[in-house]
Amino acid sequence: MGAKPKIENIIWDFDGVIVESNSIREKGFRAVLATFPKDEVKALLEFHRENGGLSRYVKFHYFFEEIRKENVNDKTIKIYAEKFSRIMKELMTNKEILIEETVSFIKSNVEKYNFHIASGSDQEELRFLCSKLGISDNFISIHGSPKPKNEIVKDLLKAMAYDLSKTLLIGDAINDYEAARANNIYFMAYNTNRSLMAKSDVELKFRN
Structure with a gap:
């Protein structure tokens, strides 16, 4: 080049x-994953900060498969992604x-x-x-x-x-x-x- x-x-x-929007995205992940242990959510947020360009679909897969060591299907990931999107549409129009x-x-x-x-x-x-x-x-x-x-x-x-x-x-x-x-x-x-x-x-x- x-x-x-x-x-x-x-x-x-x-x-x-x-x-x-980084702080807003983090707020969204915290809200969507509010029922899970705080240390697991913290690990997801660290992954999110290090991999800003990856999609939420990849990040939710990472949360369940790598952090929680659970099998998860695309239907479940889609549900979490849609919840996240609804929050973003509320918070990111300013x-x-x-x-x-x-x-x-x-x-x-x-x-x-x-x-x-x-x-x-x-x-x-x-x-x-x-x-x-x-x-x-x-x-x-x-x-x-x-x-x-x-x-x-x-x-x-x-x-x-x-x-x-x-x-x-x-x-x-x-x-x-x-x-x-x-x-x-x-x-x-x-x-x-x-x-x-x-x-x-x-x-x-x-x-x-």
């Missing part, structure tokens, strides 16, 4: 990049959670780049939230789970026939970095830890 690529297409993560410099950059550059969202959040919920937050029109498409982010990005790149050397993924989790690498596109870390920031290929200035 070249030092100064000409970026035309930008794929955005959602949580932590467009909205400041525009105060929007990250100002990100949204300002997006709105100021919507004619310059092709913008998309690829998130670990549930797709139906994600599109609902983007509509409620008034940002949907800035994106050509908005994609979420249960499909893994690697696949979301792969399918998007194929559908749009984008030049990989002109495409950038912006995220705040190691899963975002891995999705960019798996699909041979550029990666930029944002609003995250120093070790992941060091993996950025490109540095866009959100502020003048």
Whole structure:
């Protein structure tokens, strides 16, 4: 990958990049899992913080199978995921959670780049939230789970026939970095830890 690529297409993560929602997501997991032991919920929240880009479906599977050592079927996971989604729809429609410099950059550059969202959040919920937050029109498409982010990005790149050397993924989790690498596109870390920031290929200035 070249030092100064000409970026035309930008794929955005959602949580932590467009909205400041980590504390809200944690509140949701606590509410949905309120009947389980606190130490087990704490272990799930630690996994959630370390794997921000993974979907809630993966996290609920992890909770039951790895933390509680229980067999769980997809029907049960779906029930917990839907409970979680209902809470998110109640708590995440306040525009105060929007990250100002990100949204300002997006709105100021919507004619310059092709913008998309690829998130670990549930797709139906994600599109609902983007509509409620008034940002949907800035994106050509908005994609979420249960499909893994690697696949979301792969399918998007194929559908749009984008030049990989002109495409950038912006995220705040190691899963975002891995999705960019798996699909041979550029990666930029944002609003995250120093070790992941060091993996950025490109540095866009959100502020003048």
